[in-house]
Each structure stands twice: as C-alpha cells, then as structure tokens.
Amino acid sequence: MDLFIKITHENSLKFSTAMRFVNFISLTRDAIVDTSVLEKPPSLPTSVIGFLSKVLDIDTVEVEILWDILGDFAWSFAIPYQASKQDIEAFMEHGLERQLGYRDVYPPYRACAVTNCPMYGARLTDHFKHKATLFTSSEGALPIFTHSLRCRGCRTSYYHNYRVDSATSTRVYYGGVPDVIQVAMHYYIESSLLESFTTYMFLAWVSATNCARVYNMKDSDPFLLNAKHHGCTPTLEDDEDDDKHHGKWQTSLRLTPVFAFDGFLLYSLLRHHEEQNTTLSLPHDNITQSHRLDAALEARNKQMEGTGQEYWAHACDICLKLSTNVHGDTVKMQAAVSDGDTIGHYCCGVHNCRNPLPNIRAFWCHEHVSMADICAAKGCDILREVPHRTCPNPEHRALEKQYYARGKSLFVLRNRLEAARAFTSSLDTMPVDPVTLAEECSTIEGADNDNADMSSSDPEVKMGKRLRAQFARKRTSNEQLIMRPCGVIVSRTTCFGSEAISAVEEFVRKTFPTTQAMPEYFFYDNNCQLWRYVRNRHEEHWRYTAMPVDVFHHNAKHKASDIHCQLHCNPAGFPEIITHDGHWVFNTSIAEQTNGWFGKFQAIVRDMEVVRFNFFLDEMIKRRNRLTVAQLRRDGHSPILMDKEALLA
Known part of the structure; x- marks a missing residue:
C-alpha cells in the first residue's frame, strides 16, 4: 500500500489507475512474455504500452514509469484477476487494432521440449500470429489472436493444444484437457462450454445444431457493445454460410453446428485419453478437418466394443444377490437384461x-x-x-x-x-x-x-x-443393449440386417467372453429361441446361465402351448428369483425403461456417418452410467467394480 501511495503522490496518478495497471498487466501477461522466458521482461512491448496508454488515459512515458515501479509487484501478483465488462470493452476498442485481444491463446511452451532436439531447452523463436474466434461460456464469442512458435533446431511447431512433429506431420497433444480447445482452423471453444453441450445432449437429447442455435441467440455477449466498431457483429440467421466473414474480422463470430459437434468429439477424446493416461495424436497436413478425427474415433470405438465400457464390471445390491445354500456355501446371482431399440445408421x-x-x-x-x-x-x-x-x-x-x-x-x-x-x-x-x-x-x-x-x-x-x-x-435394423437390472449399461452393438438370434448370441459372448463373466441369469424377450440356438452350438459357454424371458414379454408374446419355452424360459420356473412375498428379485423391465432414454437419440444420430454414430452413442452411455452409479451411491446401494482381469481370465 505504501508503494501505491508513493506512486500516486510523486506522479500525480490516481490510485485506481495504478490498480487498473496491475490488473491489465495480468490480462496481457502472455503478450508481454511473447517469445522470451517467463521472467519479467525489462520493458513492455510497444503494442502493450500503446494499449495501456489508451485504456488508462495516461502518457506512454507514465506507462513505462509504472512498469519500472510496479512491474515486479504486478508480475508476481498471485491473485488471478477476473476481467470486468469494462475491461473487455477496452480490448475491443483499443486492443484489436494493436493486435491484442482479450484472452488471446498461446502455446504453453516457450522453449523446445523435444528431448532429442539439438536445441532442446532453447528459446522458441519463429513466431506466427493469426486472427481467430474464441467461443466462451459466460463472455460470448470473442475476437482474439492465436499465437504459435517454432523451434529452429527440430522444426517442431508449438500451438495452444498440441505440437506438430515436422517429420511425421502429426499433432501430438500435450496431455490433459485444456481450458480452451481448438476445434477448427482459427476457431476455439472453452472446455466448460463443451461440457455444457455434452450435458445437454445426454440429459435432454439436444443436438449440436440446437446447442449452436441456443448459443447464438444469447444477447448478453459483452463484445456486442463495441464489436460494431470493428465490423465483426455476428448474425443469427441459420442459413448463413458458415465460412462467411464478418466485416473487418477474418473469422466468423457465429458458432456453427459443425464447430459444436467437432468440439464435442475432440473434447470427449481428450477426456478419454486423460482417463487412460495416454496421449492423443492426430494427422496434421493433407487431410480435411472433417476426417482428421476419424482414426482416433474409430480406435476409441474398437476399445468400447464388448468389455470396453467403463462400468462393464459393475455390481451392486440391485443387480447382484448373495445367498447361502443348504450346504452353507455362498451363492452368487447376477443378472443381465438385453433388448434392442430401432435406432439405426445408413x-x-x-x-x-x-x-x-x-x-x-x-x-x-x-x-x-x-x-x-x-x-x-x-x-x-x-x-x-x-x-x-x-x-x-x-x-x-x-x-x-x-x-x-x-x-x-x-x-x-x-x-x-x-x-x-x-x-x-x-x-x-x-x-x-x-x-x-x-x-x-x-x-x-x-x-x-x-x-x-x-x-x-x-x-x-x-x-x-x-x-x-x-x-x-x-438403415441398420437396431441397436442392441445389455444392461444390469440397476440400469448400468454394460455393452452396445449394432444389428445390421435384423435382430437375429445368432447375432444376439454372438453379442452376448463378446460382452461376456468367459464363463466366469457370464451372468447367472440372462433375460431376453426371445430367450426360448436363443435357448434352442445355444444348445447345439455354444452350450458350454452358457452352462451356468439360466435364460428366462423377461416378465413383460413372456406374458405378452409367448404361447402357453410352447412346451420348451414354458419349461426352460418361464420366469416362474426359477423360484430363486422370486421373493417370499411374490415379487421379482430383479427388475427385468429395465431394458424397456432404458430404451425410453436411449431411443430419443434417433433424431440426433439419424444422419451421422457410422464412426461418429458409434462414438456418440458410446459416449452418451458412458455419461449415463456415471450418473446412474452416482445415484446408486447416494441411495445407499454400494456400487463396486469387480476384478475385471479375474473375470476375463
């Protein structure tokens, strides 16, 4: 405080001006660092001096004096500063013309991080700057500048989210999920906004198109007040060309459905790799943006097949029951339910x-x-x-x-x-x-x-x-699900020509590839036909699994005259799944209930190509499972994950 009093007394500056100087140093820190090391530079860049002179309404000389006196304090200021509406307006009015944007994006590295590079640890030099757009959760669409650096030794280029290996032309992401994600050339979206879009999708079945529409209809964007001075006011018409530029600004300030959905895909991939403790790599050159993600999406899709879902090994007191038999041994009863929904892709x-x-x-x-x-x-x-x-x-x-x-x-x-x-x-x-x-x-x-x-x-x-x-x-026939009676979805597959018994049986064996993994009870609406099919083909794999038809379908669709169905698939023939007061131990209608949620994605996925179709549905299932398990935990059902390796051994 004494330092601020001395400055304002000796230089006739207001206390508020000195404080605003410190705040704007925080907001322009990356521009001040530029390509140097992270220590405090001896002087401010010309662009920053001119900008601070305008927004603080002081001479450039006074800006330099403030830097000499307050620079060390401002540079080490530990409290993050949240920009005000007035601060954002200042960037719009005085920053853009000096190539300073509010929330410009920079690479996290200022020195080469490639260990076998002859200039490893040396300062990155070749500096490139481009106009871009950042879509934020609370501050609207912002015109910004994006910066990249390049090492002169190994020719590796460093961007905000990734570095590009010049030898392989591959984007290697830095790891983790950054606060801001590049979704297209010169277009960025906040991770928090993409998380909101994902939540809208899996809870309310909102398409990427409608996510973008809702975002563009917001009328509280701070930059709108002064964007007119720069000719970059966005329009809200749905039929506007996605690539249309707005006035003087090079990139559109309108969020398109393509950006929203590609952002969802990339954000989900980065979360997946963070959870798997792996690194995402994508091709960089000689490929269109629409196909850049294909290989990574397909790899995740393959990983999700069969046993790949996060909660494949889930168990709780709703879907797994333990009892003691007459010999005093503990007996496990675990159930799975399967059903199809007529969602399909071309x-x-x-x-x-x-x-x-x-x-x-x-x-x-x-x-x-x-x-x-x-x-x-x-x-x-x-x-x-x-x-x-x-x-x-x-x-x-x-x-x-x-x-x-x-x-x-x-x-x-x-x-x-x-x-x-x-x-x-x-x-x-x-x-x-x-x-x-x-x-x-x-x-x-x-x-x-x-x-x-x-x-x-x-x-x-x-x-x-x-x-x-x-x-x-x-279109494909349907999507087949296998789930636990508690609502956790274990696996999903596509039935192409029809919901054939052979396809369902193959799906079950792929989901439960060992006899240890197979449930003691498998409920399916056509189990009588499935029972006939497995008797002479895969009976060994099913030898410990009972196959009752779920209660609803057995009453509605199975004839009393079908003796084999009544003897082997009538749920009443399994007294151990009936309580003493006549209720069913397992909720065999869970598949029909889950389809009420799952089937509503039809309008969203109907025109997706197959790789994105599979990725989207698997991601929605993953999100729903997490919500389901969290609710089970709150309700006191003690969900656990069984030993997956032991079950698959």
Whole structure:
C-alpha cells in the first residue's frame, strides 16, 4: 500500500489507475512474455504500452514509469484477476487494432521440449500470429489472436493444444484437457462450454445444431457493445454460410453446428485419453478437418466394443444377490437384461453387409457399388434403365412411380380422401368412429420411412406373391443393449440386417467372453429361441446361465402351448428369483425403461456417418452410467467394480 501511495503522490496518478495497471498487466501477461522466458521482461512491448496508454488515459512515458515501479509487484501478483465488462470493452476498442485481444491463446511452451532436439531447452523463436474466434461460456464469442512458435533446431511447431512433429506431420497433444480447445482452423471453444453441450445432449437429447442455435441467440455477449466498431457483429440467421466473414474480422463470430459437434468429439477424446493416461495424436497436413478425427474415433470405438465400457464390471445390491445354500456355501446371482431399440445408421443396401459406406449419401459400399446399376425390385438382376431405378418391366416401373408419388402431398391427401370415402360407404348410415377411420386410412396409406420396402398393390399379393423394391437408402435394423437390472449399461452393438438370434448370441459372448463373466441369469424377450440356438452350438459357454424371458414379454408374446419355452424360459420356473412375498428379485423391465432414454437419440444420430454414430452413442452411455452409479451411491446401494482381469481370465 505504501508503494501505491508513493506512486500516486510523486506522479500525480490516481490510485485506481495504478490498480487498473496491475490488473491489465495480468490480462496481457502472455503478450508481454511473447517469445522470451517467463521472467519479467525489462520493458513492455510497444503494442502493450500503446494499449495501456489508451485504456488508462495516461502518457506512454507514465506507462513505462509504472512498469519500472510496479512491474515486479504486478508480475508476481498471485491473485488471478477476473476481467470486468469494462475491461473487455477496452480490448475491443483499443486492443484489436494493436493486435491484442482479450484472452488471446498461446502455446504453453516457450522453449523446445523435444528431448532429442539439438536445441532442446532453447528459446522458441519463429513466431506466427493469426486472427481467430474464441467461443466462451459466460463472455460470448470473442475476437482474439492465436499465437504459435517454432523451434529452429527440430522444426517442431508449438500451438495452444498440441505440437506438430515436422517429420511425421502429426499433432501430438500435450496431455490433459485444456481450458480452451481448438476445434477448427482459427476457431476455439472453452472446455466448460463443451461440457455444457455434452450435458445437454445426454440429459435432454439436444443436438449440436440446437446447442449452436441456443448459443447464438444469447444477447448478453459483452463484445456486442463495441464489436460494431470493428465490423465483426455476428448474425443469427441459420442459413448463413458458415465460412462467411464478418466485416473487418477474418473469422466468423457465429458458432456453427459443425464447430459444436467437432468440439464435442475432440473434447470427449481428450477426456478419454486423460482417463487412460495416454496421449492423443492426430494427422496434421493433407487431410480435411472433417476426417482428421476419424482414426482416433474409430480406435476409441474398437476399445468400447464388448468389455470396453467403463462400468462393464459393475455390481451392486440391485443387480447382484448373495445367498447361502443348504450346504452353507455362498451363492452368487447376477443378472443381465438385453433388448434392442430401432435406432439405426445408413448402411449398404445388401442385406447384413457390415462394410462402411464411402460417404453418408451413398447407397452401396465399395464392394457392392455395382448394385447401383441393377433394378431396385427385389429378386430382379436386370440392369436398370437410366435415369430410372428399375428395369423396363412394367410392374417394376409401376413400383418406382408409386414410390416417388408417395412423397408428394397431393398423393397423400387423395389417398386419405379415398380411404375415408371407402370406409364410410361400407357403413351406410352407421355412425363413423373417428379412431377406426384414422386406423383404416393409415392402413391404406402405408408407412413411409427410409427403410420401408415398396410393395405392389397387385391382386397377386392375395395369391401369396408380393413384389418389393428398395428405393431409399437402407438403415441398420437396431441397436442392441445389455444392461444390469440397476440400469448400468454394460455393452452396445449394432444389428445390421435384423435382430437375429445368432447375432444376439454372438453379442452376448463378446460382452461376456468367459464363463466366469457370464451372468447367472440372462433375460431376453426371445430367450426360448436363443435357448434352442445355444444348445447345439455354444452350450458350454452358457452352462451356468439360466435364460428366462423377461416378465413383460413372456406374458405378452409367448404361447402357453410352447412346451420348451414354458419349461426352460418361464420366469416362474426359477423360484430363486422370486421373493417370499411374490415379487421379482430383479427388475427385468429395465431394458424397456432404458430404451425410453436411449431411443430419443434417433433424431440426433439419424444422419451421422457410422464412426461418429458409434462414438456418440458410446459416449452418451458412458455419461449415463456415471450418473446412474452416482445415484446408486447416494441411495445407499454400494456400487463396486469387480476384478475385471479375474473375470476375463
């Protein structure tokens, strides 16, 4: 305090000016350090002197005097300073023109960190600066400058999040999750904002598009007050070109859905590698931003398959029961439940083909691309007649005409009108039930979805023949989940052609690859067919696992006349899973309840390509499991992780 009194007395400066000087030194610290070592520089850069002169309304000489007197104190000031609205406005008005932005980003290294470099530990020199945009949680979209440095010895370039190895052209991330993440060239997003987006996604099913829309609609961004002076006021129209620049500023101040979703992907990858104590590496050159993450996403997807989920080895007193038998031995009863949900991604038009599509608009994989020249009618192998999708066969051509007509509103309206007339005429003077009428109209119209086959209305259908065609892009059948009765999701897989028994059984063995890992009770809605399938194929693997049908489906979909189903899969035939007062020990309806959450992602993932589709769903499951386990812990159910290595041995 005595130092501040001396300064203000000898130099006729206000106390508030001296304090603001210290605060702005904190805000411009990285610009002051520039490419030097981290010690206090003997003098301030010209740009910083000019900026401080303007914002403090003092001469440049007085700025230099303050640096001489207060520099040591300001440089060692330990309390982090939170910029005020007025401070941010000062950067907008006086900083940008001097290439000083509020919250500019710099590499964390000022000396080369490559141990085998001949200049290891030497100061980095080659300094590059670019205009950029930073999207923040509380301060809006900010125009900033981004800085990079390069070592002249090994030619390694250092950026804010990563360094680039010149020999391999690979981005090697520094480790951990930084406060600010670069999501595209010259575009950055705060990690806290990306965490918020992720929470919106897995709790409220908010798409990246709507995350971006909500963000852009905020009207409290501090920079808006003075951004007009720099021609960088963002617009909020959804149809604006993503690459459109705004006035004098080089980068857009509008958050796009692509930035929001790529930010989510990169943020999730960095969190994953931090948790695994590994380092993320991505290609740097000769690749588009849209494909830069593909290999890393695919690697994480592979790791998640089967036993890869974080809570694969979960157990609690809801999903695992311990009891003592008549011999005094402790008996373990652990259950798993499986069910499918009709979420799907686009896939090859050949049934059950698992090859990836070359792009999201493709109908066929590379192996089956020749099918594009074949008639779309099923069972027909004649070449189509361009530009039609079918061969000259009149019946096949009629299917095509009907398919494209169904997409027109007039066709739909006429069908509804004809259906109503046909229904009411058959009733003569009887009153019309609106519900029955709606059902009849719906039956005549037929379903209209991407995966629906087009069927003919020819009279031959009544004789057992049915002509079908596939004109739309094909989707996978469903996503299959295995979970514990407590709600923890153990594993997920994609059923391509259908929810075949063989595919479900393979999924179970991949999720529980050893007999030690297999649950004592596996609940599935079609267990009677699964039981028949495993008897002559994988009976040894299932020898300690009972296979009752879950209670809901057994009552609703299984015939009493099916003797094998009643003897081997009726849950009432397992008295140990029934309490003394007639209740079920395990919640076998958990899959149906979980699908209420899982199925709502359909609108978000329907147009995702397969790598991002799988990564997104696995990440949502991972997040939900953490929330579920935290709730189990709060409710006193004592969740634990069993010894995974022992279970897989």
